[in-house]
Amino acid sequence: MFEFIIIMLVKIAVVFGALLLTVAYLTWLERKVIGDIQVRLGPMRVGYHGLLQPIADGLKLLFKEDIIPAEADRTVYLLAPLVAIIPALISFAVIPFGSQVKILGRTIDLYITDVNIGILFIFAVASLGVYGIVLAGWSSNNKYSLLGAMRSSAQMISYELSMGLSIVGVLMMAQSLSLVQIVKAQSVVWFILLQPVGFLIYLICAVAETNRAPFDLPEAETELVAGFHVEYSSMKFALFFLAEYANIVTVSALATTLFLGGWQGPLLPPVAWFLLKVFAFIFLFVWLRATLPRFRYDQLMGFGWKVLLPVSLANILVTGLIMAWR
Amino acid sequence: MELGLFIVLALVAMASAIAVIIQRNPVYSALYLILTFLSLAGLYLQLQAQFIAAIQVIVYAGAIMVLFLFVIMLLDLRKEEQRAVKGGYQLLIGLLLAAILLGELGLVFGGGVLKGVPGEFSPEKVSALGNTQVVGRLLFTDFLLPFELTSVILLVAIVGAIVLAKRRLD
Amino acid sequence: MVPLSAYLILSAFLFATGVVGVATRRNVLIIFMSIELMLNAVNLAFVAFSRFLHSMDGQIIVLFVMTVAAAEVAVGLAIIIALFRNKETVDVAEINLMKW
Numbered sequence: 001m002f003e004f005i006i007i008m009l010v011k012i013a014v015v016f017g018a019l020l021l022t023v024a025y026l027t028w029l030e031r032k033v034i035g036d037i038q039v040r041l042g043p044m045r046v047g048y049h050g051l052l053q054p055i056a057d058g059l060k061l062l063f064k065e066d067i068i069p070a071e072a073d074r075t076v077y078l079l080a081p082l083v084a085i086i087p088a089l090i091s092f093a094v095i096p097f098g099s100q101v102k103i104l105g106r107t108i109d110l111y112i113t114d115v116n117i118g119i120l121f122i123f124a125v126a127s128l129g130v131y132g133i134v135l136a137g138w139s140s141n142n143k144y145s146l147l148g149a150m151r152s153s154a155q156m157i158s159y160e161l162s163m164g165l166s167i168v169g170v171l172m173m174a175q176s177l178s179l180v181q182i183v184k185a186q187s188v189v190w191f192i193l194l195q196p197v198g199f200l201i202y203l204i205c206a207v208a209e210t211n212r213a214p215f216d217l218p219e220a221e222t223e224l225v226a227g228f229h230v231e232y233s234s235m236k237f238a239l240f241f242l243a244e245y246a247n248i249v250t251v252s253a254l255a256t257t258l259f260l261g262g263w264q265g266p267l268l269p270p271v272a273w274f275l276l277k278v279f280a281f282i283f284l285f286v287w288l289r290a291t292l293p294r295f296r297y298d299q300l301m302g303f304g305w306k307v308l309l310p311v312s313l314a315n316i317l318v319t320g321l322i323m324a325w326r
Numbered sequence: 327m328e329l330g331l332f333i334v335l336a337l338v339a340m341a342s343a344i345a346v347i348i349q350r351n352p353v354y355s356a357l358y359l360i361l362t363f364l365s366l367a368g369l370y371l372q373l374q375a376q377f378i379a380a381i382q383v384i385v386y387a388g389a390i391m392v393l394f395l396f397v398i399m400l401l402d403l404r405k406e407e408q409r410a411v412k413g414g415y416q417l418l419i420g421l422l423l424a425a426i427l428l429g430e431l432g433l434v435f436g437g438g439v440l441k442g443v444p445g446e447f448s449p450e451k452v453s454a455l456g457n458t459q460v461v462g463r464l465l466f467t468d469f470l471l472p473f474e475l476t477s478v479i480l481l482v483a484i485v486g487a488i489v490l491a492k493r494r495l496d
Numbered sequence: 497m498v499p500l501s502a503y504l505i506l507s508a509f510l511f512a513t514g515v516v517g518v519a520t521r522r523n524v525l526i527i528f529m530s531i532e533l534m535l536n537a538v539n540l541a542f543v544a545f546s547r548f549l550h551s552m553d554g555q556i557i558v559l560f561v562m563t564v565a566a567a568e569v570a571v572g573l574a575i576i577i578a579l580f581r582n583k584e585t586v587d588v589a590e591i592n593l594m595k596w
């Protein structure tokens with residue numbers, strides 16, 4: 001029992017630390033990749049090729065003045081950044097990032113926990129993430145914030161629906177909700193080959209769920225100045241920022257687990273494969289941001305309800321028919 | 327351990343339920359209601375109903391309450407916030423009803439009516455088969471007709487909500 | 497082991513709280529939330545019985561209750577929006593056109 005607790009705590013600490021480090025360096029990666037795409041250099045001053053930039057940014061944010069607007073609802077205003085970041089970090093508890101390793105004669109499974117409703121757990125936690133944005137927008141008592149919050153809640157509810165439906169095909173084929181089982185079911189062929197439509201819908205919804213370009217209407221700096229976090233400064237702003245990037249890592253890891261065979265792959269060790277796939281997705285996210293212009297709001301809602309939802313339903317129907325046929 | 331967790335979750339649920347009905351600001355009411363739902367989800371986990379717990383969070387906390395908050399923010403409710411909770415005879419009726427309900431429950435406990443025949447799904451069997459699998463199998467066999475009927479209800483609700491909330495029908 | 501009666505007492509308490517909320521509040525949104533609270537109290541009782549009577553029927557019923565609650569909220573909130581658009585209020589005491 002004691003040993004179990006120690007192993008668990010170490011696992012949580014390692015995953016949590018790696019996640020935060022990834023998130024911090026994601027900001028650097030994004031600026032570098034976008035710089036490259038736009039034929040610039042990106043950050044170069046702090047450290048070799050700007051490698052210490054995230055640390056400098058973090059320190060800068062920490063020392064900024066922490067402003068609470070006079071007319072803001074204080075309690076909710078302080079609560080909102082926490083509500084945004086906690087769900088973003090918790091989802092990683094059920095994502096398997098490797099098979100088993102032997103350390104000091106003990107076999108250790110490379111996931112924090114394997115619950116039999118794993119995928120539902122992630123969706124439940126992710127559905128709570130929207131509150132951070134909604135509450136931040138409402139409590140700031142600013143019309144731009146509120147507009148951003150309204151947009152994001154409508155957008156996230158709409159796209160969550162298609163996202164949930166897009167993975168039903170995978171669940172039907174894997175016959176399990178546990179992420180560990182889903183990875184095992186892909187040992188022969190990855191689900192991206194069997195569920196290409198589902199994968200595409202998942203990818204589009206993932207971009208929309210993380211409020212990234214071209215679906216970054218809740219923030220839309222050119223029209224809403226910055227949407228729900230206009231009024232936030234200092235560490236609270238940093239928390240929203242961290243939450244957004246942590247969400248990107250989570251959806252990338254989930255995409256890897258559901259469609260790209262998780263940690264499985266030849267030659268390289270499992271954890272390396274997992275990281276490779278996750279970073280491929282993260283690169284795709286940055287690439288999309290650098291390439292595509294923002295959608296208009298009515299286009300976004302129309303696309304979600306009139307295209308993605310029917311297509312994902314049709315995908316489930318076709319998957320079911322083919323599975324029944326065989 | 328199990329009892330302690332139950333007590334904590336139950337106290338959170340009760341306190342936030344009371345907060346829902348005494349808060350003046352509807353946004354705060356909604357937030358406390360979310361807290362109640364989350365602690366109920368924790369209780370469902372303790373009752374080994376993992377699937378229900380997940381659905382509770384996804385449907386109630388993740389969809390229904392977001393809709394509530396959406397509407398509260400959409401309507402400009404500053405005027406109503408100023409009004410106090412109405413006391414008087416309504417409070418009296420409410421408390422009377424609550425007392426009758428709790429009294430009835432006490433009578434039921436005293437009479438020992440709460441004895442049923444144990445069914446076939448013992449906790450051990452369910453955890454061996456998997457909670458979600460059992461729920462799914464029953465949903466598509468014994469409860470197929472009500473399951474199909476709920477889809478009709480949902481369709482009616484979609485149509486009704488759009489017709490009611492749309493500004494004008496072209 | 498937590499006894500069944502503990503869950504039922506909690507369920508009854510939540511239901512009674514919902515009843516008091518419906519009877520005393522005048523904001524139609526909070527009345528609506530109290531109804532949701534009552535539905536959840538019933539759900540808790542269902543799941544508790546399902547666990548202690550070794551039957552899955554309770555959990556299935558809870559699923560149906562949730563579906564119906566979702567439908568109810570969608571229609572109910574639409575009604576509230578339509579009402580607010582016409583009367584500029586969510587106070588049930590002022591929505592008395594059909595009152596005789």
